[in-house]
Amino acid sequence: MTGTPVIQVDGLTKRFGQVTAVNNVTLSVTENKIYGLLGRNGAGKTTLMQLLTGQEFATSGSIRVWGEHPVENAHVLSRVSFIKESQKYPDDFKVKHVFRSAPWFFAGWDADFAARLIEDFRVPLDRRVKKLSRGQLSAIGVIAGLASRAPITFFDEPYLGLDAVARQTFYDRLLADYAEYPRTVILSTHLIDEVSALLEHVLVIDEGRILIDEDAETLRGSATTIVGARAAVDGFVADRDVLHRSGLGGLSTVTVTGLSESDRAAAAAAGLELAPVSLQQLVVDRTSGIPTELEQSA
Numbered sequence: 001m002t003g004t005p006v007i008q009v010d011g012l013t014k015r016f017g018q019v020t021a022v023n024n025v026t027l028s029v030t031e032n033k034i035y036g037l038l039g040r041n042g043a044g045k046t047t048l049m050q051l052l053t054g055q056e057f058a059t060s061g062s063i064r065v066w067g068e069h070p071v072e073n074a075h076v077l078s079r080v081s082f083i084k085e086s087q088k089y090p091d092d093f094k095v096k097h098v099f100r101s102a103p104w105f106f107a108g109w110d111a112d113f114a115a116r117l118i119e120d121f122r123v124p125l126d127r128r129v130k131k132l133s134r135g136q137l138s139a140i141g142v143i144a145g146l147a148s149r150a151p152i153t154f155f156d157e158p159y160l161g162l163d164a165v166a167r168q169t170f171y172d173r174l175l176a177d178y179a180e181y182p183r184t185v186i187l188s189t190h191l192i193d194e195v196s197a198l199l200e201h202v203l204v205i206d207e208g209r210i211l212i213d214e215d216a217e218t219l220r221g222s223a224t225t226i227v228g229a230r231a232a233v234d235g236f237v238a239d240r241d242v243l244h245r246s247g248l249g250g251l252s253t254v255t256v257t258g259l260s261e262s263d264r265a266a267a268a269a270a271g272l273e274l275a276p277v278s279l280q281q282l283v284v285d286r287t288s289g290i291p292t293e294l295e296q297s298a
């Protein structure tokens, strides 16, 4: 991996009683990149983020953020922002109090940017936080995460309750601001297709283990879907690594890994159609544990 590492994790494990939420994870996060942390429910995304931000103690293994241990480390944590849905605020806090207190926590807080975002997301400043709708509460988190401009920013499924327009606003502002103020962003999400274009690096976690740790472009090019007459497709994929199969009548659709240029030419010559695979489909294929379906019984 190129670039300066800002986070290094070695053999990291977190157990909650019988549950191993994070299982022997080793990875490195590079400066000034947007990471997607993807995985199914209960895969370990939140736990991993909590460990990296010093909010949970590891059972074993090591974490270094800028070379230092993050737990109770103000020097590290003042440069890290962690936006999560379950953020707690004092009972009588109004929205304006959240943004007034933000500069105490974030050295890089940009109040003008925050004010623009408050308008974009139409957040009511005078309302008590506990009276906000779910989407408005998410908007507060998103605004805090963006305007903090922390060198490492974690967003843990920040969009819950945000409507499609607000989510698009979030993605647009994130990209524009990131271009101007590069930083490391780690975004956990289930809406993979929506964020796909944003991501530069993809981490997929499943049952606490890292399944994929790859450059997003490389990952996108790592699989291809082949569509055509069943016999022709079956012949073409016979010795290949099949990620997914489906079929209807005489037509077959199969996703395989690693096609070379000559493979592609051969597929075209055999009258087969080739299509790229979406990041979402790749992640589903690699984490579903069911590589075949209809085809098996055909």
Ligand SMILES: Nc1ncnc2c1ncn2[C@@H]1O[C@H](COP(=O)(O)OP(=O)(O)OP(=O)(O)O)[C@@H](O)[C@H]1O
Pocket (backbone or CB within 6 Å): 016, 017, 019, 020, 021, 039, 040, 041, 042, 043, 044, 045, 046, 047, 048
């Ligand atoms: N405090 C805890 N005590 C016991 N088990 C826990 C605790 N926190 C998390 N777990 C378990 O650890 C596993 C990983 O949970 P985690 O919240 O990290 O998953 P996630 O990938 O963020 O899931 P989701 O996408 O559903 O939010 C789950 O099986 C969860 O039930």
